[in-house]
Amino acid sequence: MYINITDSKTANNKGSSRELVHYLEKENRIENKLEREHWFNHEGRTFEPFEVRHAIDGNVAKLGKADAKFFLINISPSQKELKHLEGKYGVLDIRKQLKCYAERLMDEYARNFKREGVNSAKDLLWFGKIENHRYYGFKDKQVINGEKKRGELKDGNQLHVQIIVSRKDVTNSIKLSPMNNSRGKNEHHSKKLGQFNRVAFKQFGEDMFDRTFDFHRQLRDRMAYANIQKNGSLEQRKQLDVLNEILEKHPQGTSYENSLVNEITNGEFSNFIDMISKPDYASIFELLLAPTFEPRSPDVSGKKKRRKIKKIQQTLNR
Structure with a gap:
């Protein structure tokens, strides 16, 4: 648009x-x-x-x-x-x-x-x-x-x-x-x-x-995506890259997409850990690990969650 x-x-x-x-x-x-x-x-x-x-x-x-x-x-x-x-x-x-x-x-x-x-x-x-x-x-x-x-x-x-x-x-x-x-x-x-x-x-x-x-807009077609790629910080572009990878692999995660992209645009998160620590968004980032780990149980241990965070961080730093 x-x-x-x-x-x-x-x-x-x-x-x-x-x-x-x-x-x-x-x-x-x-x-x-x-x-x-x-x-x-x-x-x-x-x-x-x-x-x-x-x-x-x-x-x-x-x-x-x-x-x-x-x-x-x-x-x-x-x-x-x-x-x-x-x-x-x-x-x-x-x-x-x-x-x-x-x-x-x-x-x-x-x-x-x-x-x-x-x-x-x-x-x-x-x-x-x-x-x-x-x-x-x-x-x-x-x-x-x-x-x-x-x-x-x-x-x-x-x-x-x-x-x-x-x-x-x-x-x-x-x-x-x-x-x-x-x-x-x-x-x-x-x-x-x-x-x-x-x-x-x-x-x-x-x-x-x-x-x-009821129009589903691909992440790369969003105004916010273009703005971040042009004017955003390195950290914002990293956050966006991970979100894009998640959405390409797991379209079912798009229910959070609008809110999350807007918050990335507004600089709500100083780093990646801040972003995935927000309760509303923690689950969407675990989708990135779905092919590697077993389906998440309702009670995920802190140790397992830290392993997942580390794995996502490695993805960010590639």
């Missing part, structure tokens, strides 16, 4: 939303379909582009010329995720499910600010739109290698959601910027502008998709 927030996309967000709304209407113009794809939010499913533009451009009280007036949120399920939705709901119902998912994600967008009076999508001014296609850009590997041209349609199911959300809340009185990086470190600044943790927001979107649609 790719979720991204940007303050500038195709059109400058310091002025009118006209250019961005026009750009996101491109499929309705190009494809000339009998049934157009309308804009939606928590209040309705058939908003026209002029209604979106008028509402966003009119919700800018006390914003200066240099201030952002709106933001764009891109929600792009992967090919695996879209295939799962198609199998679960059928081709015709995927759009409905993605719209409901987007609405719930905007609930979290509101809560993430931790501002009084901003608790759900109803407290925001936002509009979403389903798009059917994606296009190759100059950064894509296929364009760089000369295999595709910029602007060509990408193959496969490319269904995704684009959301325009106002900088101001629905009452036009509270400023909300998802580009604020304070995350509560500066208390005065956070109270004034609202803190927003973009990493936590994206992680919530991935977890919510998995819970809502």
Whole structure:
């Protein structure tokens, strides 16, 4: 699941939303379909582009010329995720499910600010739109290698959601910027502008998709996995490597997976021993030793448990 927030996309967000709304209407113009794809939010499913533009451009009280007036949120399920939705709901119902998912994600967008009076999508001014296609850009590997041209349609199911959300809340009185990086470190600044943790927001979107649609995500496909491999400590990468080995050998251990990966990401464990010492997770690590040892009895001796820990540590140090 790719979720991204940007303050500038195709059109400058310091002025009118006209250019961005026009750009996101491109499929309705190009494809000339009998049934157009309308804009939606928590209040309705058939908003026209002029209604979106008028509402966003009119919700800018006390914003200066240099201030952002709106933001764009891109929600792009992967090919695996879209295939799962198609199998679960059928081709015709995927759009409905993605719209409901987007609405719930905007609930979290509101809560993430931790501002009084901003608790759900109803407290925001936002509009979403389903798009059917994606296009190759100059950064894509296929364009760089000369295999595709910029602007060509990408193959496969490319269904995704684009959301325009106002900088101001629905009452036009509270400023909300998802580009604020304070995350509560500066208390005065956070109270004034609202803190927003973009990493936590994206992680919530991935977890919510998995819970809502009963989607099992492989560890290597997780956002947390990529973040740890890129930015994590050596100890975190070791912990993740052992977890990955366990899950490859014993898929039945995945009931702990979400919680454990998130705790590794948050640096909850200073070392491997801390991780397996937590009562909730001790049993999953014993799965790594299942082919070697006899099945664990309800009463495992301390000596046997220490042998198991030593064996896992050897795996870590390989």
